[in-house]
Amino acid sequence: MDELSEAAKSLIEQVNREDLPAADQAEQSWGVLQTRLTQEAAPEAEPTPGAAVQPPTQHGQGVQRWTGVAVLTLALGAAGALAWLLVQRPPRAGDPAARDTAPVVATPRPPPVSATAAPSPERQRVPAAPEDPAALLKQAEAAIGAGDGATALTALERHAEIAPVDPQRDLRMVLRIEALCSIGRKDHAKAEARAFATGQPAAALADRVTRSCAAD
Amino acid sequence: MNEQISTPGASLEFEKTYRDHYTFVWRTVRRLGVPPEEVDDVVQDVFMVVHRRLPEFEGRSSLNTWLFGIAYRVIRDHRRKVAARQRREQLASGARPPTEPDRKLSRRQAAHVLDELLATLDDDQREVMVMADVMNISAPEIAEITGAKLNTVYSRLRLARKAFERALAEFRAREGGDLPWMS
Structure with a gap:
């Protein structure tokens, strides 16, 4: 297999390192996503058949957000929100024409996140996975020890994303082979062990591979 | 759950x-x-x-x-x-088509350069190269995701890398070899 040139690898690594969503993008998108989930669950906002994988509308998020805010507001049935709804005259939930109403797209709007992500006392924040490469490898090793190969693979893939040329890359490969073994993916483990062997790995790491299912 | x-x-x-x-x-x-x-x-x-x-x-x-x-x-x-x-x-x-000023502006950013180069590949090649070289997904897993045979995956990846390198060389020739991501 022809390898990529150093220039190509360097470009890809830089993009993986630097091309990230804006800091608040995930949070904003989460608000919209919750609205869509609510919309899907609400009886008056029954989606059209086959709309589970919804194509993006030509109007982008704007219409989705407006429609979503209206649906959520109606679903909650809060009197204050209803009054606001009447004043603002957003599109009616469930109205098939609402999505294509041009004035809605053109009207400036406040971001919907505050409405959809209203503070909830019982809401729990879920911590994200560690972003430190060493911590990810430790997490993977612990997961393999606990027999949770899928979690280990996820941690190792995150490691590969944020530290593709990490000095611990060989260890990452070994852990990946062990993780694949732990979830019964022997063929994959063997294929990766063959790739690993071509890289002149340290003896201690090579030993670990020979003790794995990839050597069977 | x-x-x-x-x-x-x-x-x-x-x-x-x-x-x-x-x-x-x-x-x-x-x-x-x-x-x-x-x-x-x-x-x-x-x-x-x-x-x-x-x-x-x-x-x-x-x-x-x-x-x-x-x-x-x-x-x-x-x-x-x-x-x-x-x-x-x-x-x-x-x-x-995209306007020329937009294209020139986008070239200043590595992500846009990468996307421009990937856009020269056909869909099958682009997908397999993104999976293998950008997202670090193994060839057997790519085969599983795409439903293609493992040999097909390797073949597509080989062709994709060649086409990508060709596009990169053309890009460098156009830009005079001054690549911001290599500085």
Whole structure:
């Protein structure tokens, strides 16, 4: 297999390192996503058949957000929100024409996140996975020890994303082979062990591979 | 698993999956050629499917690989619909290519350069190269995601890398070899 040139690898690594969503993008998108989930669950906002994988509308998020805010507001049935709804005259939930109403797209709007992500006392924040490469490898090793190969693979893939040329890359490969073994993916483990062997790995790491299912 | 929080249907596990993997899905959608203005919508489409199918995830692959498989199918579906829409629009008013000032501006950023180079590949080659070289997904897993034979994956990857290197060489010749990401 022809390898990529150093220039190509360097470009890809830089993009993986630097091309990230804006800091608040995930949070904003989460608000919209919750609205869509609510919309899907609400009886008056029954989606059209086959709309589970919804194509993006030509109007982008704007219409989705407006429609979503209206649906959520109606679903909650809060009197204050209803009054606001009447004043603002957003599109009616469930109205098939609402999505294509041009004035809605053109009207400036406040971001919907505050409405959809209203503070909830019982809401729990879920911590994200560690972003430190060493911590990810430790997490993977612990997961393999606990027999949770899928979690280990996820941690190792995150490691590969944020530290593709990490000095611990060989260890990452070994852990990946062990993780694949732990979830019964022997063929994959063997294929990766063959790739690993071509890289002149340290003896201690090579030993670990020979003790794995990839050597069977 | 389905512990409810503030939104109907949004389980704690789903929220964790979303928060841990948002960047991965966003990057996948970007690299597989979805236009920037449509990325948010497509990422949400991916997570709508994830929300529905998360209880089916059995851990037979890593979560990233499973997510990539969903993103791959959502993006293909999206691409087909966009192509159909563009055909309709072309019939109505004619195609409008990117303007030259936009293209020049975008070249200053590595991500745009990468996307420009990836855009020279056909869809099959682009997908396999993004999976293997950008998202670090193994060839056997790519075969599983795409439904292609392993040898086909290797063959596509070989061709994709060659085409990519050719496009990169042309780009460097045009830009005078001054590559910002190598400084």
